[in-house]
Amino acid sequence: MIQIIAGLKGSGKTKRLIDMTNAAATEGNNDVIFLDDDNRYMFDIDHKVRFINAGEYHVHTPEMFIGFISGMLSQNFDVGTIFIDAFIKLCKTDLADSAWLFQAMEELSAKHTVNFVLSVSADPATMPEFMTKYLI
Numbered sequence: 161m162i163q164i165i166a167g168l169k170g171s172g173k174t175k176r177l178i179d180m181t182n183a184a185a186t187e188g189n190n191d192v193i194f195l196d197d198d199n200r201y202m203f204d205i206d207h208k209v210r211f212i213n214a215g216e217y218h219v220h221t222p223e224m225f226i227g228f229i230s231g232m233l234s235q236n237f238d239v240g241t242i243f244i245d246a247f248i249k250l251c252k253t254d255l256a257d258s259a260w261l262f263q264a265m266e267e268l269s270a271k272h273t274v275n276f277v278l279s280v281s282a283d284p285a286t287m288p289e290f291m292t293k294y295l296i
Contacts, residue, residue, distance in 0.1 A: 162262065162269060162276045163275070163276070164247075165296060166279075166280045166295055167281070168282075173279040173280075176279075178194075181194050185205075185206040190240020190241065192210070194209050194245070195212050195244045195250065196211070196213060196245045197246045197249050214250050222251045229242065230268065233272045239274050242276050247280050248280060248281060255280070255282060255287060262294070
């Protein structure tokens with residue numbers, strides 16, 4: 161399953177994502193990952209969550225991003241949810257051209273029983289139609 165928290169800069173997306181991450185860490189039996197582009201929120205995340213600064217791993221394209229996610233899932237079969245902050249910055253993609261990326265994430269989600277929760281800096285009213293089904 162993919163869920164998107166969308167909104168313009170300053171609308172509280174990251175705060176909501178952090179709250180959801182910490183709740184998942186205390187409620188669930190699976191491993192939780194928080195993926196960001198820097199270490200800014202490292203100390204806001206529960207210590208049980210695997211915090212990953214993707215900026216340290218040279219992810220420069222959407223294809224590299226899918227490979228990065230796939231690598232995480234291949235080494236840990238217990239991952240239940242991956243929270244991704246600053247999705248557009250991490251993937252370095254234009255939302256209008258990212259339908260294939262969401263299809264790949266859907267396939268990973270189904271195959272590995274993992275949920276993705278993304279924060280996307282975009283006006284929900286102007287997002288591509290294929291993404292509207294993911295909005296929460």
